[in-house]
Amino acid sequence: xxxxxxxxxxxxxxxxxxxxxxxxxxxxxxxxxxxxxxxxxxxxxxxxxxxxxxxxxxxxxxxxxxxxxxxxxxxxxxxxxxxxxxxxxxxxxxxxxxxxxxxxxxxxxxxxxxxxxxxxxxxxxxxxxxxxxxxxxxxxxxxxxxxxxxxxxxxxxxxxxxxxxxxxxxxxxxxxxxxxxxxxxxxxxxxxxxxxxxxxxxxxxxxxxxxxxxxxxxxxxxxxxxxxxxxxxxxxxxxxxxxxxxxxxxxxxxxxxxxxxxxxxxxxxxxxxxxxxxxxxxxxxxxxxxxxxxxxxxxxxxxxxxxxxxxxxxxxxxxxxxxxxxxxxxxxxxxxxxxxxxxxxxxxxxxxxxxxxxxxxxxxxxxxxxxxxxxxxxxxxxxxxxxxxxxxxxxxxxxxxxxxxxxxxxxxxxxxxxxxxxxxxxxxxxxxxxxxxxxxxxxxxxxxxxxx
Amino acid sequence: xxxxxxxxxxxxxxxxxxxxxxxxxxxxxxxxxxxxxxxxxxxxxxxxxxxxxxxxxxxxxxxxxxxxxxxxxxxxxxxxxxxxxxxxx
Numbered sequence: 001x002x003x004x005x006x007x008x009x010x011x012x013x014x015x016x017x018x019x020x021x022x023x024x025x026x027x028x029x030x031x032x033x034x035x036x037x038x039x040x041x042x043x044x045x046x047x048x049x050x051x052x053x054x055x056x057x058x059x060x061x062x063x064x065x066x067x068x069x070x071x072x073x074x075x076x077x078x079x080x081x082x083x084x085x086x087x088x089x090x091x092x093x094x095x096x097x098x099x100x101x102x103x104x105x106x107x108x109x110x111x112x113x114x115x116x117x118x119x120x121x122x123x124x125x126x127x128x129x130x131x132x133x134x135x136x137x138x139x140x141x142x143x144x145x146x147x148x149x150x151x152x153x154x155x156x157x158x159x160x161x162x163x164x165x166x167x168x169x170x171x172x173x174x175x176x177x178x179x180x181x182x183x184x185x186x187x188x189x190x191x192x193x194x195x196x197x198x199x200x201x202x203x204x205x206x207x208x209x210x211x212x213x214x215x216x217x218x219x220x221x222x223x224x225x226x227x228x229x230x231x232x233x234x235x236x237x238x239x240x241x242x243x244x245x246x247x248x249x250x251x252x253x254x255x256x257x258x259x260x261x262x263x264x265x266x267x268x269x270x271x272x273x274x275x276x277x278x279x280x281x282x283x284x285x286x287x288x289x290x291x292x293x294x295x296x297x298x299x300x301x302x303x304x305x306x307x308x309x310x311x312x313x314x315x316x317x318x319x320x321x322x323x324x325x326x327x328x329x330x331x332x333x334x335x336x337x338x339x340x341x342x343x344x345x346x347x348x349x350x351x352x353x354x355x356x357x358x359x360x361x362x363x364x365x366x367x368x369x370x371x372x373x374x375x376x377x378x379x380x381x382x383x384x385x386x387x388x389x390x391x392x393x394x395x396x397x398x399x400x401x402x403x404x405x406x407x408x409x410x411x412x413x414x415x416x417x418x419x420x421x422x423x424x425x426x427x428x429x430x431x432x433x434x435x436x437x438x439x440x441x442x443x444x445x446x447x448x449x450x451x452x
Numbered sequence: 453x454x455x456x457x458x459x460x461x462x463x464x465x466x467x468x469x470x471x472x473x474x475x476x477x478x479x480x481x482x483x484x485x486x487x488x489x490x491x492x493x494x495x496x497x498x499x500x501x502x503x504x505x506x507x508x509x510x511x512x513x514x515x516x517x518x519x520x521x522x523x524x525x526x527x528x529x530x531x532x533x534x535x536x537x538x539x540x541x
Contacts, residue, residue, distance in 0.1 A: 002456070002497075002499075002532075002535050002536070002539060003539070004486055004487075004488050004490070004495060004497050005490070006535065006538075006539040007456055007458060007497050007535055008458065008460075008490060008495060008497075010530075010534065010535055010538050010539070011458055011460075011528055011530070015528070065509065065510045065513065066509055066531050067530060067531050067533070067534045068513070068528060068529070068530040068531070068534070069534065248538045248539075251537045251538045252534070252537070252538065254537065255533060255534060255537040
C-alpha cells in the first residue's frame with residue numbers, strides 16, 4: 001500500500017496549498033466550417049463547437065469528483081477566426097457573437113481564438129479581424145483574442161505592432177465603464193504556441209489535429225509550501241525541491257488529461273507545465289520568489305530567482321508528462337498574483353523589471369494596468385520591446401496591458417475573478433517613441449533564425 | 453477500482469468502527485488499513501475496493517465527509533490513481 005506520508009502530502013497539496021488543474025482546454029479546428037457565406041459559416045461553427053464540446057464541462061466535473069482535485073476552468077480554443085473571415089468576408093464580429101453563443105450553450109469559461117497570425121504580413125481576413133477586435137471584446141464576455149505579430153523565423157511585423165497599439169487602446173475605451181475589461185482578454189504575441197491551453201492567448205493552430213485535449217496545471221502554493229520546509233538550504237537544494245514538486249503537480253495534469261481524453265474520445269495533446277497564480281492568498285508566484293529570500297518581488301535578484309524557478313519547473317515537469325507544450329513556465333501576470341499586486345502597489349515592482357523577468361520565464365508583460373492617457377504609440381513600443389525579447393531568445397513573449405481610461409497612477413482597476421485587480425503602473429509617458437513606431441515595415445529575423 | 457479514505461483528527465474511541473461501518477453500508481470492501489500519528493494528529497488511511505459499491509462515488513465521498521463532521525474528524529475519499537500517479541514512476 002502507499003506510504004501514509006505520501007498520501008497525506010497529496011491531500012495537503014489539494015486541500016491547503018491550492019493545487020488544482022487550472023484548465024482543461026479542448027482545441028478544435030474550424031477549418032471545415034469555412035463557407036463563402038458568413039451566416040452559413042457561423043452556423044457551422046456553432047454546430048461543431050456545441051457538438052464536440054457538448055460533454056466537456058460535465059466530463060470535467062465528473063473527473064473532479066472522481067479524483068477529488070479541482071479543475072478550475074473548462075475552455076475551448078479554436079482555429080484563428082481570421083482564416084474563416086478570409087473565406088467568408090463580412091463582419092468578423094458575427095463570428096465573435098457566434099462563439100459567445102456557443103460558449104454559453106456548452107457552459108465553458110472562455111473560448112479563445114478570435115485571432116490572427118500576421119508575423120510576416122496581413123493576408124485576407126487578417127486586417128478586418130484585427131480592426132474588429134475592440135468591438136468583439138466589448139460585445140462578448142467569454143471570447144478571448146490574440147494576435148501574433150512576430151516570430152524568430154519571420155522577424156517582427158511593425159505595421160501590425162503599430163496597429164495593435166491602437167487596437168489595445170480602443171478595446172479599453174469601448175469597455176471603460178466595465179473597468180476596461182476589453183484588453184484583459186487580448187494578447188499580442190511573438191512566437192505564439194499553437195497548443196496553448198491558457199487564456200487569453202489560446203488558439204488552435206493549423207498543424208493540430210481536428211480535436212484535442214490540452215491541460216494546464218497550476219500550483220504556486222504547493223511550491224512555496226515545499227520551499228518553506230527548507231528555509232536554509234542552498235539554491236541547488238531549492239532547485240531540487242522545485243523539480244520534485246513540479247513533477248508531482250504535472251503528474252496530476254497527465255492523469256486528468258488522459259482521463260478526459262479517454263472519456264471524451266478525443267486525443268490527448270499536451271500538458272502545459274505552468275505555475276499559474278491566482279489572486280487568492282497562497283497561490284502566488286511572487287511569494288515563491290520571496291520565499292527564496294527576496295524581501296519583496298521586483299527588487300534586485302528577482303530575475304535570477306525567477307530564472308531558477310522557471311527552469312526547475314520545466315525540468316521537474318518534463319519527465320512527468322508524455323507530451324509537453326503550450327507556454328510551459330512560470331507566469332507573472334501582475335493583477336492575477338497577490339504578491340505581484342502588493343509589490344506593484346508598494347512601487348517595488350516596475351515595468352522595467354517585469355520586462356527583464358519576461359526574458360527568463362513564460363510569456364511576458366501580462367495583466368499590467370497602465371495609465372489611461374498612454375498613447376497608442378507607447379503601447380506599440382511596449383509590444384515591440386517585448387516581441388524583440390521573444391524573437392531574439394526564440395521564446396514566446398506576449399503583451400497584455402490594460403490602459404485604465406480616465407485613471408492615473410495611484411488608482412486601480414478591478415476585473416473580478418481570476419483576472420484579479422491591479423494598480424496603474426508608471427511608464428515613460430513623458431517621452432515619445434512615435435517616430436520609431438510610425439516608420440512601419442518589418443524588423444528582420446535575427447541570425448538565430450538561420451539554423452538550417 | 454480502489455479508493456483511499458483518509459481520516460485526520462484527534463484520536464478517540466470508535467473511529468475505525470464508524471468509518472468501517474459506513475464502508476460496509478456502501479458495500480466498499482476494506483483492503484488495507486494503516487494508522488499513524490503525524491504532527492500530533494491521528495491519521496488513518498484505508499484502501500478500499502469500490503468496484504461493487506451500492507452508491508456512486510460522489511455519494512460515497514459526501515457520506516464520508518458528513519460522517520467526518522459528525523465525529524469531529526476530517527475524512528476525504530479519493531481515487532487511488534491520483535496517489536499512484538503522483539508518487540510512483
